[in-house]
Amino acid sequence: MQTAVVHADESCLGNGREGATPGGAGALIEVEVKGAIERRDLYVHAPDTTNNRMALAGAIATFALLSTKGRRLRVVYVSDSEYLVKGMREWVPSWRARGWKRKGGSIENLELWQALLQVQSGHEVTWRWVRGHAGDAKNEYADHLAVRAAKD
Amino acid sequence: MQTAVVHADESCLGNGREGATPGGAGALIEVEVKGAIERRDLYVHAPDTTNNRMALAGAIATFALLSTKGRRLRVVYVSDSEYLVKGMREWVPSWRARGWKRKGGSIENLELWQALLQVQSGHEVTWRWVRGHAGDAKNEYADHLAVRAAKD
């Protein structure tokens, strides 16, 4: 099975402010093909969104791209968003077991979570968290992609 | 009779966590004296406590201060703690009428409730609830006092 490593980041200009808050997600995708590494940039833009929605949107777009032609990959998805990483590793299983409810009421961005679950199925995914702005070069590269995408 | 208005708030760092959870209570006390308003800050610290205990401790300390020299005041006590406000307005009368028992077993912080009852007697108290973090400037000021007091 081939392996892909993804470094992703998100952005949302004016997050939480009034008016439109445009967002972007960026990902550096590296797929190992016959010993060589294919590199590819991905970015997504949304005109009015939130930081967390963009983390989900970036992952969804990434897995949609990796799933072309029914490919099944081993994927290491690296993000500085605990919302995304802990969400996929811990919260989603817990939510599913409890009927997609959380303590204080309903789950935010539920359709995005379920879309991500759908599009990543068939792959063998490891969700890895790295601290943001800690010098990780690929995380910073993804950050640049995300901010540029947010600015349209 | 003179009137005092008190804006109070509480804090407990790591509330419910393991280990010591230090707490603070803060109050902005305004006493109307001959048409002028005397302002005064009060704060209390406890090295290992809970949020609700600090709400009670702050009220007890406030009334102790207001009771010097046997003064009797009309006091408006403003807090965002439903535990404190509903407690004094509804639960305490009910507990007293039923021998200081409650449905699910014993009453927590019973000594604090009774101490507060004691120290506020002699004053004419109105317990007023305001929603926290809703832009009330004096509530936010009391919040700052409480957090600072919690940090010692």
Added chain:
RNA sequence: UGACACCCAAUUAG
């Protein structure tokens, strides 16, 4: 089951 409060963590911004 509901309500209020107190936190802990990560990220995104201004």
Added chain:
DNA sequence: CTAATTGGGTGTCA
């Protein structure tokens, strides 16, 4: 410094 997006928890009561 400020604030929003989101998750996990406890302290307490009815």
